[in-house]
Amino acid sequence: MAVDxxxxxxxxxxxxxxxxxxxxxxFCKNQVANYEAQIRQVEEFRxxxxxxxxxxxxxxxxxxxxxxxQAFIEKLDNIAIKQRNELERLKMLTEQKRQIYLTRQKERxxxxxxxxxxxxxxxxxxxxxxxxxxxxxxxxSYTRRQQSLI
Numbered sequence: 001m002a003v004d005x006x007x008x009x010x011x012x013x014x015x016x017x018x019x020x021x022x023x024x025x026x027f028c029k030n031q032v033a034n035y036e037a038q039i040r041q042v043e044e045f046r047x048x049x050x051x052x053x054x055x056x057x058x059x060x061x062x063x064x065x066x067x068x069x070q071a072f073i074e075k076l077d078n079i080a081i082k083q084r085n086e087l088e089r090l091k092m093l094t095e096q097k098r099q100i101y102l103t104r105q106k107e108r109x110x111x112x113x114x115x116x117x118x119x120x121x122x123x124x125x126x127x128x129x130x131x132x133x134x135x136x137x138x139x140x141s142y143t144r145r146q147q148s149l150i
Contacts, residue, residue, distance in 0.1 A: 018104040028094035
């Protein structure tokens with residue numbers, strides 16, 4: 001019975017580890033989605049800014065104004081590059097968290113299988129004991145009946 005309790009404690013710990021790993025994985029997946037949305041927003045803003053520059057360019061732009069537009073577009077490009085780099089890092093981290101989660105899940109299932117096998121083994125042993133008692137009872141009853149006939 002102490003082994004059973006120990007196995008259940010291990011299973012509970014594995015389940016807790018699995019839940020934590022799942023939380024970490026989901027958190028990372030959400031971070032990836034947030035970064036992807038941010039990158040899309042920066043790219044959309046960049047395009048609208050370029051369109052604005054083109055519209056103003058049709059009306060005539062000064063050299064200073066063109067340089068200001070270019071500088072701002074470069075800043076947006078640099079932000080997008082940094083965010084893409086961070087996005088790639090987050091994607092790798094997310095994959096690591098997924099692998100950790102799958103490992104924790106596998107560990108929990110192994111312990112659950114072991115507990116199930118122990119339970120099945122205990123049931124078989126109990127059935128054997130019951131069968132043995134039943135056999136002894138039948139033999140004993142038979143012997144008493146035979147002796148009573150003599």
